[in-house]
Each structure stands twice: as structure tokens, then as C-alpha cells.
Amino acid sequence: MVRILVVDDHAIVRSGLIMLLHGKHGMDVVGEAADGDEALSKADELRPNVILMDLSMPHGKDGLTATAELKKLLPDTAILILTMHDDEEYLFRAIHAGASGYILKSAPHEELLTAIRHIAAGNAYLHPSATKRLMSDYMDKMKNGEHAGTYESLSDREKEILAKVAQGYSNKEIAEMLVISVKTVESHKSNLMDKLELRTRPDLVKFAMKKGLLSFE
Incomplete structure (x- = not known):
């Protein structure tokens, strides 16, 4: 049963x-x-x-x-x-x-x-x-040399939040900038860190620097 x-x-x-x-x-x-x-x-x-x-x-x-x-x-x-x-x-x-x-x-x-x-x-x-879409996405990633855990695997919103978190903004500040809830920011942040297999904020900052997402005057 x-x-x-x-x-x-x-x-x-x-x-x-x-x-x-x-x-x-x-x-x-x-x-x-x-x-x-x-x-x-x-x-x-x-x-x-x-x-x-x-x-x-x-x-x-x-x-x-x-x-x-x-x-x-x-x-x-x-x-x-x-x-x-x-x-x-x-x-x-x-x-x-x-x-x-x-x-x-x-x-x-x-x-x-x-x-x-x-x-x-x-x-x-x-x-x-869904099966067709998943296979199509997988084949596209294989053709482009991508794999799970890459920057390209993030959604546009996750990329946006990644950059702002790395720049030092708090969840509340990011929520106000993007006109979304703090809970939504936290959800996206958790998802993107899982996708990238990152565990700490310093890890996230290092990743963002390698990707050229941070600039210093």
C-alpha cells in the first residue's frame, strides 16, 4: 500500500x-x-x-x-x-x-x-x-561545454542577486532595490549558492570576482 x-x-x-x-x-x-x-x-x-x-x-x-x-x-x-x-x-x-x-x-x-x-x-x-525540455536543455549545455554548477546555470534573477550579495548589500537592501520580498531574496540566494556549490559569503565573493562581477574604483 x-x-x-x-x-x-x-x-x-x-x-x-x-x-x-x-x-x-x-x-x-x-x-x-x-x-x-x-x-x-x-x-x-x-x-x-x-x-x-x-x-x-x-x-x-x-x-x-x-x-x-x-x-x-x-x-x-x-x-x-x-x-x-x-x-x-x-x-x-x-x-x-x-x-x-x-x-x-x-x-x-x-x-x-x-x-x-x-x-x-x-x-x-x-x-x-518536461522530459523533452530537460533533454533539450541538457543537449544545449553539452554543445556549449557547460555543466551544472556553472554561472550559466543561474537564472537572470539569481545572477542579479549574486552580484549584489557579493557587493555587500544586505538581503533587505537587495529586496528594496529589486522591489521583491526579503523572503524571495533569501530563496534565490539559497538556490544560487546550492547550484554553485558555495557555502559561505567569502566563497560567493571570490566566485563573483573571478566572474568579473565586482569592480572597484
Whole structure:
């Protein structure tokens, strides 16, 4: 029996998923959560095999942050991202956070069931357009001599924040400059440091200097 935790901020979506899955197809929905914080608590208590995780949850931790923390807490639990975002940046960030699968909410029910079975068995699952996009990106990087962990692997926003952090600006100052929240700055900073495999601010400054991102009068 596959034990499933459903995480989504919309009660109607959670109810629909529970009705679809609970007690059917060898699956048992053992719990539900409305945000990332509740997901962490419920997962620690219930120890599910699979977690269905929404990305965009306005209250508490978002899906990406929760996924990364859950993989540290329960490394053997498979996480399937179930989202409306058919976007390569979200896809790559989800994989980097430790998700075992990525599927759209618009996918047919049978595809969702297939995805759950795949990741519960220890495999990965991406919806068809995501697989094509991932392969295309990989081939482009191979042609250009790039690999994961390079400056080119960062998004434009992450590059922007990298430069400002290296220049000594605080998270609050960067948030004000870019008209985004401090939490968003912290998320981008964490993601870019993970991608570049950097651990400290001095490491980040050294990297920025090598890339010519800092100039001194």
C-alpha cells in the first residue's frame, strides 16, 4: 500500500485528490496539509511513502522550500510536484530541491496514478513536455561545454542577486532595490549558492570576482 500525503493550499483540490486516490489502486491517503510548514509536521508524524506537493502556497513555506527540507527530514520519501506551472525554471528548481517527479494539474488522472506508482517504486517521473525540455536543455549545455554548477546555470534573477550579495548589500537592501520580498531574496540566494556549490559569503565573493562581477574604483 502506498501511503500518500496531499499538500495543497486549496481545500477543494485536496478533497478531489483524496477522493481520486484514497483506498483505490493500492493507495492510501494518510493525511493532508495546506502549506509547507504543515507538510513538514504531518510528514514527520505520518511517514508517508509519497508526498504530492503543490508549488505555489502563499501562506507558510512554499512547495520548493518544503521539498528541500522534507528530503533532509525524510530522505526515503518520494515527492511528486503537482503544479499548474509548465515552466522550466520551476522544473529545474524542483529537481534540484530533491523532487522525484513533476506533473501538471491539467494531466489526466491516469497519468497522475502512473506518476505516483513510478516514484513510489523508487523511479523518477516527468510529464512528457518536461522530459523533452530537460533533454533539450541538457543537449544545449553539452554543445556549449557547460555543466551544472556553472554561472550559466543561474537564472537572470539569481545572477542579479549574486552580484549584489557579493557587493555587500544586505538581503533587505537587495529586496528594496529589486522591489521583491526579503523572503524571495533569501530563496534565490539559497538556490544560487546550492547550484554553485558555495557555502559561505567569502566563497560567493571570490566566485563573483573571478566572474568579473565586482569592480572597484
